[in-house]
Amino acid sequence: MNKMDSLTANTAAINRLLARYGVKFGIYKNNTFHEQLFPYDCLPRIIEKDDFARIERGLIQRVTALNLFLKDIYTKREIVRDGIIPEHFVFSSTGFLKQCDQFVPNGSVFAHIAGIDLVQAKDGEWYILEDNLRIPSGASYPLIARKLERRASPRSFIDNAVDSNANYAQLLRHCMDSVASEGISVIMTPGRYNSAFFEHSYLAEMTGCPLVMHSDLFVQDNRLYLKGAGGSPVKVGAIYRRIADEYLDPLSFRPDSLIGVPGIMSAYRSGNVAIVNAPGNGVADDKGTYAFVPKMIKYYLNEEPILKNAPTYVPYYEEDLDYCLKNLSKLVIKDVSEAGGYGVLFGKDLDEDGLKTWRERLKKEARRFILQEVIDFIDLPVMQDGEQVYRKADLRAFVISASDGVKVWHSGLTRFSRVEGSFVVNSSQGGGFKDTWVLSR
Amino acid sequence: MKKFLYSLRTDLYFSAPVSRHTFLLRAFPGHYPFQEPVNASLTCKPQCKLAQSTDGFGNSVHQGYIEPWHTGFSFISSGEVITDSSKHDTRPPAPYYALPSELTKLEGKLADFYRENKTEGTSAQKLERWLEAVQKGFKYQKGRTTTATTAAQAFEQGAGVCQDYAHILLSLLRADHLPCRYVAGMLAGEGASHAWIELYDGREWIAADPTHCRLCDDQYLKLSHGTDFASAPIERGVFIENGEAVTQSVQSRALMREI
Amino acid sequence: MGFISVDQKDNLFWLGRYVERVYLTLRHFDELGDRLLDIDSTAYQGYCRRLNIPDIYTDALDFIERYMYDQSNPDSVYSNLSRAYDDGIVLRSVISSASLSYVQMGLDAIDEGRKTHASLLLSQQIIDCLLAFWGCIDDYCDAHQHRNVIKAGRYMERLDMQLRLHDPWPRIEVSLRKLQRRIAGGGLKCDGQAADGIMEYVLKAPEDDDSYLAALKLSHGIIIAD
Numbered sequence: 001m002n003k004m005d006s007l008t009a010n011t012a013a014i015n016r017l018l019a020r021y022g023v024k025f026g027i028y029k030n031n032t033f034h035e036q037l038f039p040y041d042c043l044p045r046i047i048e049k050d051d052f053a054r055i056e057r058g059l060i061q062r063v064t065a066l067n068l069f070l071k072d073i074y075t076k077r078e079i080v081r082d083g084i085i086p087e088h089f090v091f092s093s094t095g096f097l098k099q100c101d102q103f104v105p106n107g108s109v110f111a112h113i114a115g116i117d118l119v120q121a122k123d124g125e126w127y128i129l130e131d132n133l134r135i136p137s138g139a140s141y142p143l144i145a146r147k148l149e150r151r152a153s154p155r156s157f158i159d160n161a162v163d164s165n166a167n168y169a170q171l172l173r174h175c176m177d178s179v180a181s182e183g184i185s186v187i188m189t190p191g192r193y194n195s196a197f198f199e200h201s202y203l204a205e206m207t208g209c210p211l212v213m214h215s216d217l218f219v220q221d222n223r224l225y226l227k228g229a230g231g232s233p234v235k236v237g238a239i240y241r242r243i244a245d246e247y248l249d250p251l252s253f254r255p256d257s258l259i260g261v262p263g264i265m266s267a268y269r270s271g272n273v274a275i276v277n278a279p280g281n282g283v284a285d286d287k288g289t290y291a292f293v294p295k296m297i298k299y300y301l302n303e304e305p306i307l308k309n310a311p312t313y314v315p316y317y318e319e320d321l322d323y324c325l326k327n328l329s330k331l332v333i334k335d336v337s338e339a340g341g342y343g344v345l346f347g348k349d350l351d352e353d354g355l356k357t358w359r360e361r362l363k364k365e366a367r368r369f370i371l372q373e374v375i376d377f378i379d380l381p382v383m384q385d386g387e388q389v390y391r392k393a394d395l396r397a398f399v400i401s402a403s404d405g406v407k408v409w410h411s412g413l414t415r416f417s418r419v420e421g422s423f424v425v426n427s428s429q430g431g432g433f434k435d436t437w438v439l440s441r
Numbered sequence: 442m443k444k445f446l447y448s449l450r451t452d453l454y455f456s457a458p459v460s461r462h463t464f465l466l467r468a469f470p471g472h473y474p475f476q477e478p479v480n481a482s483l484t485c486k487p488q489c490k491l492a493q494s495t496d497g498f499g500n501s502v503h504q505g506y507i508e509p510w511h512t513g514f515s516f517i518s519s520g521e522v523i524t525d526s527s528k529h530d531t532r533p534p535a536p537y538y539a540l541p542s543e544l545t546k547l548e549g550k551l552a553d554f555y556r557e558n559k560t561e562g563t564s565a566q567k568l569e570r571w572l573e574a575v576q577k578g579f580k581y582q583k584g585r586t587t588t589a590t591t592a593a594q595a596f597e598q599g600a601g602v603c604q605d606y607a608h609i610l611l612s613l614l615r616a617d618h619l620p621c622r623y624v625a626g627m628l629a630g631e632g633a634s635h636a637w638i639e640l641y642d643g644r645e646w647i648a649a650d651p652t653h654c655r656l657c658d659d660q661y662l663k664l665s666h667g668t669d670f671a672s673a674p675i676e677r678g679v680f681i682e683n684g685e686a687v688t689q690s691v692q693s694r695a696l697m698r699e700i
Numbered sequence: 701m702g703f704i705s706v707d708q709k710d711n712l713f714w715l716g717r718y719v720e721r722v723y724l725t726l727r728h729f730d731e732l733g734d735r736l737l738d739i740d741s742t743a744y745q746g747y748c749r750r751l752n753i754p755d756i757y758t759d760a761l762d763f764i765e766r767y768m769y770d771q772s773n774p775d776s777v778y779s780n781l782s783r784a785y786d787d788g789i790v791l792r793s794v795i796s797s798a799s800l801s802y803v804q805m806g807l808d809a810i811d812e813g814r815k816t817h818a819s820l821l822l823s824q825q826i827i828d829c830l831l832a833f834w835g836c837i838d839d840y841c842d843a844h845q846h847r848n849v850i851k852a853g854r855y856m857e858r859l860d861m862q863l864r865l866h867d868p869w870p871r872i873e874v875s876l877r878k879l880q881r882r883i884a885g886g887g888l889k890c891d892g893q894a895a896d897g898i899m900e901y902v903l904k905a906p907e908d909d910d911s912y913l914a915a916l917k918l919s920h921g922i923i924i925a926d
Contacts, residue, residue, distance in 0.1 A: 020801045101497035204793035210703035220506040222492035229709035262463035266504040270494045
């Protein structure tokens, strides 16, 4: 770890630079908006070349299958017909959008930017915890942190052969351009009070795409246009929108959405604009669907899954329910409709009454929850008040699917808990982040 | 087989000027085995280009955009149509048609009603019984419900309009796991648009009108279908206001005359 | 990259105004500080009058503190720089992270200085940030028109402050000329009559309050809203 000394020594300087560049995320406390610095830890997570090569193959395999699943579900639904996934699971998922039915986007890509959350267990095995196929955020943080680390500690980068992560903007831009209809590519933000606004504006700067809001856009003749100050409207060919599906188009989804673009779904379904990521992806990253991803991989690709799921139980199935009722105290319960670390409950934290209540609930609302074995994932070293301590950490890897292929970004967002022993690493719940180094030798 | 002249005209009046008005219309009759539109046209005022696309249910949708400030908006769908209710749509249903939708959840008194009246039988038999049961349990009355009223809410008060009849019937059929959908359209002899349902019986879609407690005949012209009213409305629009809150009133006139 | 939204154009103009307001305020603050310490401990009262901001201060020291740091005082340097930040934050991709970082650093410096009460030392640090900000704008803000819009804001504010603080007319003329050039280059609309009206004062160079006030009023109409 001596190689990291100069990084450790320069942590304060890097943090000052991160503050200076406004590397923040927004958070609402008591209904008021605050910007917070995203706590950064200078010790990177380091992944060996061979280890990452396997992760990379596994992620490409997984995301390829997820894209095939989305295409299938919104067209022929063969996987349902063939009994691999129960129909009920797919079509009563809140992520399945009827407004997207019977439409295949440009290049057959649905999940352009996938944020796949993994953890490494103590035996070194990597497990997938969650697929995020809607609007996963986080890539901007290791991207900017790396830039500063290189300045703070050139030595670390001479001693360690680390794959550059500077290509994220190019990957993103290439992906957008590859699926775009005729027109320019833009990034759409709901506004500066969004928790990830830093990322939206930073990616706009890095990709050279205009950062736009709903009020700059309109749909006419089934085409999406951007209208700026002065000049005539410009046709948009691809929009990387960082707003949720339900707010995307008040004419097709929530009518009360004030941050969407009316009519964009008609333009999209006419093939005149690519929406990145495609609306309706929630059906594939639903926590309930997660349980079936290994089966999907076999079904669509005829391959064995390279990366494992955490052992998952679906109480909808009688035998899984029995197991869960018996073993509830050692399992983790996840509400399939919640995200961001919410709706996660550990059986070990429940007392007898709690366990009893939850057993009843699982019987009654079998579709709403999945249960998983708790993976005792490794702790990573974290600098805290000048001392090295160990904290739980996960890894959000980014997989970019363009029309000409799927690529994994050789970096990722490592999030860690700042509370000893805690498994909750989400930034919205006080977690911090590290850069992720992929070694090239 | 019958032939009709039809026209549906809807006028929206805004209490103050609106701009950047974007709207979707599902007012253009589709081609189905049971109906063949001829010389169909769809226009709007203020005039603007209407661009056609297809929504997730397969409906023909027209999108328009009016940027200048305006205080009214009208659209007229008109043409001729040949109907033949002996023919049916046979395309198999999407699985979600058998699941409850936002406006057709089985709740409260409607759930009790379902339990008290459910029977065994074929799809057609169930449909027939539910049509009768709804006719007995629900009254036609205008002004009691709105477009946002759910099946359960409408049933609770015991009265409503064609939309509520359709929602209630859909809710009951879906409780029996039968795939069925909401249909918006026109009925000869009625001055306004109408709503009914279609049920897939395993082979084909059967159209039934719960308001009139009967299967649909040649007098019906279908405009759109969806899981419920809100999923595929005939008109939906948004606009920006000029400082003051805009209220709108709607007037709609339908005409279907046999020729 | 040339795109800028209607709102962003407005933000850009006001970013220029607020940054310049803070900059000029600090320049005066240095001079005023000397006068407050050595000559007239009530000099801030006239300053407030001229800038047409409420005199809410109890004495010179209170002024120095609250005019610099007070987050609840809408006229404080901190508040004005916060407004610049609010306008700048939505412009990262237009003006660059590098430019924006200097506004952030200025704010961070005030937050830091609030702890040490080193008001008069602090102003130099903030001025450094703002000058670096303008350097970054020239270097990183590629679109000619965008640079003109932000500088139109800058010279609009400068003209405004100079008229309020009764600067010599030749200096006012310089600012007016710069403003006119930036208005044209930024695709904004200039009211020629208002500009001519100010020039008449410049030529006559009157020293009375009323003339400055009349010219100030004219200056407010110089940019015609879209």
